[in-house]
Amino acid sequence: MAKATKTITQAMQYPSRYAAWFTTTQALFNTVASFYFEVITAHEQVLLLSSHKALHALETLTHATEENPDPVMPLDAIAPQVPALFRRAAIHAALGSAHAFETSLQKWRARKEKAALKKKRFTEHPPVPPRTWNRSPTFYKGQWKGRTASSILLKLWTGASWIWVNVRLLSRDLPDGYEPGSPSLVRHGSHWRLHTPVEKTFTSPGKVAVQLAHAQTRICAIDLNLDHHLAVCTIQTADGSTVATTFLSGGKRVNGRRKWLLGRIARNRRKTGILAENEPDNLALWEKIRHVDEQVAHLISARIVHFARQHQASVLVFEHLGKLKPQKGRYSRRGNSKRAFWMKGRIFTNAKYKAWNEGMITSRVNPRNTSRECARCHGLIVRYHAKQGPEPEGYTPGAPLAWCPACGMKGHADRNASLVIGQRLRTRVHHQEKPRAPLLGPGERDEKSSGVVRSQDANSKGGPSRRRARRHGTGKGHGTAHEDHARMVAPSAIPRPLPLFSEL
Numbered sequence: 001m002a003k004a005t006k007t008i009t010q011a012m013q014y015p016s017r018y019a020a021w022f023t024t025t026q027a028l029f030n031t032v033a034s035f036y037f038e039v040i041t042a043h044e045q046v047l048l049l050s051s052h053k054a055l056h057a058l059e060t061l062t063h064a065t066e067e068n069p070d071p072v073m074p075l076d077a078i079a080p081q082v083p084a085l086f087r088r089a090a091i092h093a094a095l096g097s098a099h100a101f102e103t104s105l106q107k108w109r110a111r112k113e114k115a116a117l118k119k120k121r122f123t124e125h126p127p128v129p130p131r132t133w134n135r136s137p138t139f140y141k142g143q144w145k146g147r148t149a150s151s152i153l154l155k156l157w158t159g160a161s162w163i164w165v166n167v168r169l170l171s172r173d174l175p176d177g178y179e180p181g182s183p184s185l186v187r188h189g190s191h192w193r194l195h196t197p198v199e200k201t202f203t204s205p206g207k208v209a210v211q212l213a214h215a216q217t218r219i220c221a222i223d224l225n226l227d228h229h230l231a232v233c234t235i236q237t238a239d240g241s242t243v244a245t246t247f248l249s250g251g252k253r254v255n256g257r258r259k260w261l262l263g264r265i266a267r268n269r270r271k272t273g274i275l276a277e278n279e280p281d282n283l284a285l286w287e288k289i290r291h292v293d294e295q296v297a298h299l300i301s302a303r304i305v306h307f308a309r310q311h312q313a314s315v316l317v318f319e320h321l322g323k324l325k326p327q328k329g330r331y332s333r334r335g336n337s338k339r340a341f342w343m344k345g346r347i348f349t350n351a352k353y354k355a356w357n358e359g360m361i362t363s364r365v366n367p368r369n370t371s372r373e374c375a376r377c378h379g380l381i382v383r384y385h386a387k388q389g390p391e392p393e394g395y396t397p398g399a400p401l402a403w404c405p406a407c408g409m410k411g412h413a414d415r416n417a418s419l420v421i422g423q424r425l426r427t428r429v430h431h432q433e434k435p436r437a438p439l440l441g442p443g444e445r446d447e448k449s450s451g452v453v454r455s456q457d458a459n460s461k462g463g464p465s466r467r468r469a470r471r472h473g474t475g476k477g478h479g480t481a482h483e484d485h486a487r488m489v490a491p492s493a494i495p496r497p498l499p500l501f502s503e504l
Contacts (some may be wrong), residue, residue: 003206004357009186010194013168021156021165022192028157030133032079036094037130039073045164047102050327056089070184071346072227083162084142084157085477089182101129104337123267124399136195138187144183149173150196158318167194175196178450205361212238212429220308221422222351223370223414226337227251230300231347235311237424246416248305254296254343257335261289262332293339297346304347305354316355317425318348319363364423377418379406401492406457 039061040046042315046054051337073083105129115122139154146153151168174180178198186195205387213215215239224231230251235243265282275281308316352362372395372457376379382390383399392403402413409416 001203001355002200005197005199006195006357007176008172008198009197010172011170012192013170014165014192018156018165019168019190019192021163022058022187024159025157026135026137026185026187028082029093029137032075032087032090033093033097033135034076034130034133037097037133040094040098042073047095047098051092053268054352055088055091058095059087062218063066063087064086067492081162083143085142085367086137086155088142088441089138089143093138096352097130101127115267116247138184140180140182143443146288152183155413161321163488169194178218186396189411200436202359204258205314205359208315208361208363212426217315218243218311218313219317219422219425220304220311220313221317221418221425223418223421224318224347225251225414226340226344227255228400229414230254230296231304232412232418233304234415234418234422235308235313236419236426238381238426240423240426242419244307244311246303247414248300248303250296250300251340254292255340257292258289259332260334261285261292262335264332289339293343293346297343297350299432300347301350305358305360306350308355308356308360314360315425316351316360316362317421318362318364319367319370319421321367363425365421365428370420370424371413371417373420374402374407374409375416375423376409377404377407379404381409381413381416 036058041058043061046057048142049057061072064071064074064076077086094209108126110504111124112122143155144152145164147168149169151166153164153166155162155164174196175198178200178306181197181199183194183196186193205211210221210317215238219236219238220233221236222231222233229247230249231248232247233248235244265285268282268285269275278342280286304316306333355362372380381395381402381404383395383397385396385399385405386398386401392401399412400413400415403410
């Protein structure tokens with residue numbers, strides 16, 4: 001069995017005085033968690049115990065009972081009247097931080113020893129324990145009750161006593177089929193929201209090789225781009241038939257909006273010509289840029305997974321791209337291209353966990369020449385704009401149309417690239433030989449780019465990791481559609497792309 005976990009964020013409606021109680025409850029939670037971190041530091045052998053035994057050991061060291069009237073480090077000395085469930089939630093937060101710090105320290109020591117063996121200079125500073133605590137309080141069952149679709153009762157610390165308060169919940173309810181966990185109270189700017197983890201179990205999907213052994217298996221091959229069409233998806237069967245294609249647009253609007261915001265930041269900086277060291281500037285504008293990128297990454301990844309589910313695909317396949325460099329030019333142009341690459345990485349990361357929640361797995365293939373290779377005969381294609389005439393020549397990076405001189409295939413270049421991506425996965429799984437892509441001379445090849453660098457294992461039985469992709473960038477690469485609009489010429493049925501954005 002496999003597990004899928006996600007967090008449901010719900011806005012809350014509450015009187016203004018509740019906000020002060022939320023703050024005091026969080027402050028008390030961090031005080032208790034910091035105290036237990038110090039206890040763990042003084043008794044490091046606790047980290048060798050299981051979670052249940054470590055909890056019992058820490059409570060024995062700090063909590064006074066009839067059998068243990070004089071604990072070694074009493075919690076009541078700094079925080080009296082702490083409920084047992086609140087205390088245990090803080091203990092688990094401290095244990096998590098302690099394990100994370102211990103792991104980071106061990107890795108640092110290993111890197112130091114490795115450098116010493118190679119007789120290299122090692123200048124990396126060691127990790128340090130948390131200097132400040134800003135954890136969100138977790139409410140175990142007993143600290144909350146009476147939860148409905150529109151309200152919940154929370155037990156809060158007012159600074160003098162514990163009281164129960166009724167809070168109204170807004171936005172979506174918890175999804176059906178998921179088991180809710182312990183909610184957390186999280187601050188978002190000047191507002192507070194309730195974060196609830198939910199989990200469901202389902203039959204673990206088979207590995208890629210096992211699934212592609214059946215002819216009825218369908219895969220969704222995705223070609224991610226920078227301009228206009230942010231993603232082009234094709235549904236393919238295990239025997240190579242193409243079922244459907246969709247174009248997810250909106251890239252021009254996103255790039256224009258981001259470039260305009262970066263231009264405002266550049267103009268604001270030129271007014272003074274001085275940037276304060278270690279002090280952020282233009283916070284509101286940077287926040288808008290981040291929100292635009294995150295919104296688009298979630299929208300595109302959700303559209304990809306919805307399209308795959310609609311056509312009963314069980315495997316998503318992307319290109320494995322890296323070594324990225326930003327474009328040359330003015331600040332807004334460089335920053336815009338760099339953040340476009342990062343957004344592609346977010347699209348992959350979000351699509352990975354959303355696909356897993358739907359019982360689909362994700363894989364990646366070698367990106368070499370996916371946009372230069374013909375999906376029909378595997379020869380080199382000519383990529384061109386419509387204005388270049390009926391007999392185009394050469395390869396124009398980013399042009400929307402493709403033509404193969406060898407077999408006569410004509411069509412959309414990004415759709416051709418997505419077909420090649422699906423073929424690469426089937427070739428790798430079935431160990432079939434295909435003609436090697438022709439080697440290109442110096443300066444002929446443009447690297448295609450993405451925000452993804454770290455490899456992911458599609459065959460893992462556990463849930464997918466949700467680590468953020470590393471932030472790198474490169475120039476405009478193969479498969480990126482730009483401002484020209486063209487329809488597919490080769491015989492294939494492409495549905496009209498649905499509108500993605502009403503406005504930005």
